[in-house]
Amino acid sequence: MMSKVTMRLNGKTVSADVEDRTLLVHFIRETQGLTGTHVGCDTSQCGACVVHVDGKAVKSCTMLAAQADGSDVLTVEGLANGDELHPVQAAFRENHGLQCGFCTPGMIMTAVDMIERHGAKLDEKTIRHELEGNICRCTGYHNIVKAIKAASDQMAGMKTATE
């Protein structure tokens, strides 16, 4: 069975006929060719596939593309503002929060959501706890935690500055 799925993907309306069983992650990667979102497991445990659906972090392997019909979907490709990196992206680079890069898009999308939800400056304990759905085999998390902390401090500062 095929059905038509339409969504806003990184600010652009896209539409395609896909098999009903198509997962959101496969719609993003294969139908739309945005390969920054990764697949690291088959049990929804690793977080390599995290994207934002209507402003919330979602594991895109847990959701059918059809369920995202009409939604606003943001992937790692849509995070930067042109050439200007999102503060979380920049913080991952500045703090060496990535090695092979495979978990990185999911980590970054999780981190953005985490900072948005907690609003204020994050502490290490909260960050580690919030990362429970994201596995990284390379970095040992040390620098990912540092990067998220730095980004959240910086974003808290930016918020104060604009208030």
Place this chain on the structure above:
Amino acid sequence: MGVQGIGARALRKEDKRFITGKGRYTDDMVLPRMTYAAFVRSPHAHAKIKGIDASAALAMPGVEAVLTGEQLVGDGIGNLICGWMIHSKDGSPMNMGAWRALEPETVRFVGQAVAVVIADTQGQARDAADAVVVDYEELPAVVDMSAAMAPGAPQLHPEAPGNVIYDWEIGDEAATNAAFDSAAHVTRLDITNNRLVPNPMEPRAALADYDTAEEHYTLYTTSQNPHVARLVLSAFYNVAPEHKLRVIAPDVGGGFGSKIFIYPEEIVALWASKRVGRPVKWVSDRTEAFLTDAHGRDHKTEAELALDANNKITGFRVKTVANLGAYMSLFSSSVPTYLYATLLSGQYDIPNIHCNVKTVYTNTTPVDAYRGAGRPEATFLVERIIETAAREVGMSPAEFRRKNFIQAFPHQTPVIMCYDAGDYNATLDAALKAIDYDGFPARKSEAASRGKLRGLGLSCYIEACGIAPSAAVGSLGAGVGLWESAEVRVNPVGTIEVLTGSHSHGQGHETTFAQLISERFGVDTDAVSIVHGDTDKVQFGMGTYGSRSGAVGMSAIVKALDKVEAKAKKIAAHLMEASEGDIQIEGGELKVAGTDKKLSFTEVALAAYTAHNLPEGMEPGLKEGAFYDPSNFTFPAGTYACEVEVDPDTGKTEIVNFVAADDFGKVINPMIVEGQVHGGLTQGIGQALLENAAYDENGQLVTASYMDYAMPRADDVPSYNLLTTETICPGNPLGMKGCGEAGAIGSPPAVINAITDAIGNNHLSMPATAEKVWLAAQPGLSQAAE
């Protein structure tokens, strides 16, 4: 980025593509008319294949072909090889059974591939694979190593009677026995090194494309060593001659050893792409990764340490059985022998060592190198028995170690290795200071007042990296040389491309290697690009494993740079009418010493290519290649100190402080080195506390997903406290030792020593789960937790 030389914490050049989603991994590649492969895998650990009925599958939508082992063998595809010959102590060669990429007759582990479906979409291929009917006759399976060697056990391969692959030894048995005869104290310890699944986050993948006109194959694959893959695919699996086979390892999402090997799936993808005349893509799902990526560790050891009356070690006697699984993977034979037993001297002056290793076949996934490969097993054994001995004789574990440290270099151990340089007191002192060793008793009683058990454990590890030299490893049975190659191309405009045989799958070579060029020529790192991972672009190279890319890979680059520099100086001297010996390279310029005459690097490069005015007889161009074969292994070493608190009510362990003091020799980029250590420590702590590949007695892997196999997550591990000391490695031009595996090698014994210290019971096996720790902490249940 500017000029960033050796020692700079340069941010990574490769990061931008990864943080913006522009990385290019194998599964991201798409080719016109591409098909997908799905494998039909054995659900049984041991069974005869009586027939395969593909008729239903072939009738399903989108299915191009169903291919079996019979066709594969018929087409002359060769058996999988093991690239390191080990001889038993009686002189006989190892007993190796045949391993086919698709098995036509007898399956020997759950997940072994028996057929492959090729279809238009991945969904169609997987659906059809489920519809292939394989008629199996189940055979009794054996999973446990001792059971496999027992009389009457199911036999896996006719070539290996009693399931024993080899019975190998190293060291002087008589002298070691004599040391035990005259010992004042003997410490005994039985150790299990638990089986692990490497789990790089990117699952393995292959995309094969056969060009019928050129009779040429291209393979995109998740490899740590694309040239070795091409060589093996060509020379042993008969896929195609090397010049008709291009192997590309694009961005690779972690390896940790598991992507060294050439697996059945890559072979089948290539073969099938010719068979169906379309590109074939295969992407492992995580369950397949658990079942088919080579596993790591899995040793059982009985060890004894002999001490004299002054608590000096006089002998070390070791008997190890290692499980190699159902087949011998590419380097599996070397891991429990030359990568393991040669490190049994640790950091200690031990005059007599003897080690016997038996390897066995069982109906489990093949076992091969995983981060550390043999050296973690050696370190866990040495550091656990050293700690145990110190406790038995009532010495402080730190002082017992110090008393037995090797103090002078070079030091020849009784097990082949000649340690070239080190200062083990320096890393021990640094770690003790950072963890406040003297303040521990106060912290322990403070914790006790809160009802917590606090413990401190040390581990003084040594490892051998940059496996070398080629002639030496050849004499020990290696089927390959272990050198590395490099080519440095200076372009006419002065930018530089470095082609390296090393491969980066997270290690940051694009940055570190560029720093080396920046240091040598004073050029901006942005003017340098590192080319790797494509057999059509790069000269033959050996790839990245065993922490070799710095000590071996960069040494090859240094050799090529030496040649480039010599030629550039000749040209500059000629152009400036100076003597060659007076030319100095500084800040991107070639200067005549003591004058203000100078030429930019770009001007010299351009002169080399315009060739209008070169010294008499000089060839145009500025491009040099080099091969570097190391003269010895390198020996990174250090001390790890781990402090834990155990909750006696729940058995839960919390790592409250972890200090790592490492001597890696010269460090090029401390930021990247620290990242390597963080990752290694977390894998080691994962082994110590969480990870275990468990089989049931029928050979089903019961931990085949992230629901059942406990990967370390962010709140399982602490932030780390890292320190470095430096003794320069005399064996290579940069003085580097390597840092990729140390964390995984050194950390497990530090954790277990800390927990056993906390609970006051030395009987505790890995992984030290809350249940086991709770049991071991119960008075009167001292053996229960093994």
